[in-house]
Amino acid sequence: MPEQSYETLDFDITERLAEIVGVNSVKVNEPMSAHTTFKIGGPVEWFVEPQSIDQIQSIMRFCNGYSIPVHVMGLGSDVLVCDEGMLGVVVQTAAHFKQIYVEGTVVHALAGASNEDVAAAAQRAGLTGYEFASGIPGTVGGAAIMNAGAYDGEFAQVAISVLCLAPYGSIVEISAEQAKWSYRHSMMADEGYIVLGVRLQLAPGDPDEIQARMDDLAKRRAEKQPxxxxxxxxxxxxxxxxxxxxxxxxxxxxxxxxxxxxxxxxxxxxxxxxxxxxxxxxxxxxxxxxxxxxxxxxxxxxxxxxxxx
Ligand SMILES: Cc1cc2nc3c(=O)[nH]c(=O)nc-3n(C[C@H](O)[C@H](O)[C@H](O)COP(=O)(O)OP(=O)(O)OC[C@H]3O[C@@H](n4cnc5c(N)ncnc54)[C@H](O)[C@@H]3O)c2cc1C
Incomplete structure (x- = not known):
């Protein structure tokens, strides 16, 4: 690993990141207030929006190789960014990395898919079990990393496994047992894993009843929460x-x-x-x-x- 600070590197970091994700997916000095639900936060040096697992892997290899600080975010609904801004790179999954695919009673989703979209896809496919998360305004990656929960449901109850980029650089499938989910906590959060995708086991249900349950939870949220x-x-x-x-x-x-x-x-x-x-x-x-x-x-x-x- 190089000894020098990344601030003195003799190549252009913006160009290197653009080679990985494309020039339109790298923003320089991007205000984080535009990407957090708090609407607070100064600029980050580089804000990148990857589209594939390969791109996320390359960004992490690049940043770790040059000791560039890097944070992964979904929809920014659980972060408070300081007013002075952040050094390094923020990798945002929610822009492009969000495909959802239903196979029988299993829902596959990339980490940047929103809980709302995953719950809606499950409803359309007549699958019940993810209604609890429909009003949690984050991504499934964010839900997996901190075992998001509401109204007696939590991510761990429906997860089969999560695909992750391990801190040592390999892509690994983490089983529910390995994930060690507990209240707002996971092994992946402790160990610095990046969630790339999730597999959820849902159950057949009536689409109208599923929709009615989501509507009811949305109403209860709107009544109680600001x-x-x-x-x-x-x-x-x-x-x-x-x-x-x-x-x-x-x-x-x-x-x-x-x-x-x-x-x-x-x-x-x-x-x-x-x-x-x-x-x-x-x-x-x-x-x-x-x-x-x-x-x-x-x-x-x-x-x-x-x-x-
Ligand atoms: C109005 C409102 C209501 C909410 N209600 C609930 C609720 O009922 N239940 C609940 O549990 N939470 C709730 N939240 C909090 C928040 O929505 C959840 O914590 C959500 O899971 C965060 O997801 P995110 O994608 O926004 O993550 P972010 O806020 O972007 O990130 C949060 C943390 O997760 C990490 N992270 C995000 N994506 C990944 C990834 N792919 N791999 C590794 N780490 C990652 C980030 O590094 C960061 O540490 C609420 C928030 C708001 C604003």
Whole structure:
């Protein structure tokens, strides 16, 4: 591995990335606020949108070979990017890497397919089991890496396996057993695997009933959650035996704000961007909430959202 910093390399990194993904799929100094559901975040040096497994593998080999920092993202619905922006490369799967294919009762999807699209494809094919995820505004790659869940469903319940790029560079199929999914956690997240695709085992069902269940869940979400404002969903993990929202309300922090960031007045588990919030504003609110909850109930809240700098 070269000793020098990638900033002093004698070739053009933009050109090298364009050779891998095509010139239209590399953006320079791209504002991350355009790619996160929080609508927050400074520019990343290079933002690339691969279309194939080969391209993802080549990007990772290139970045790792020259010690260029690299982050993989789906739809940016669980990340808070700092205001100063990020060094290195963000690899976004959600733009082009999103084919879905149904084979009998098994759904195959590339990592950048959205949960919404996968749930809709399953519904059209008369397959039940993924309705719980239809309103989770991320990709299946994001769902696999953190075992996304809602309304008594979670990714682990339907996953047969996930195809991954291992940190040592090989492409491997990870079984459900190897994935070691637990609450908002997987082995792949711990070990730095990149999810390339997922295989889901669903069950035959009535398309109208499946649609009705998704509609009902969407209605319940819209009633309870501040979907009208930018956020990254539940800001904190659910502490064992408690609900984060209730703890925050009990601590008197609902509505607490800093700049444009506020603990939602509709659902205290969400920090929302009421307009012009900076990542620093969100961090102040998160920190104030954690202190207040600890003081009031003795519970340590842990942020669910991932911080990228
Ligand atoms: C309004 C709202 C409601 C939400 N409701 C829920 C909910 O009910 N349940 C729930 O679980 N979550 C919920 N979320 C949070 C979020 O949607 C999920 O965490 C989702 O799984 C994130 O997927 P993503 O593609 O957006 O990932 P990103 O936000 O892009 O990335 C999140 C993390 O996953 C990693 N990652 C993403 N793709 C890959 C990949 N292919 N390989 C390796 N790592 C990857 C990233 O590096 C990062 O660490 C909600 C968010 C919002 C904004």
């Amino acid at each position: 979907l009208e404002l930018p956020s990254a969903g539940s800001t904190f993990k659910r502490p064992e035996g408690y609900y984060a929202g209730a703890l925050i309300q009990d601590a008197g922090m609902q509505g607490h704000s800093h700049g444009g960031a506020q603990v939602s007045t509709k659902h205290a588990g969400f920090v929302v961007n009421t307009g012009g919030a900076t990542a620093q504003d969100v961090c102040w609110v998160i920190s104030d909430v954690m202190d207040a909850v600890k003081k009031n109930s003795g519970v340590n809240l842990e942020p669910e959202v991932k911080f990228w700098c």
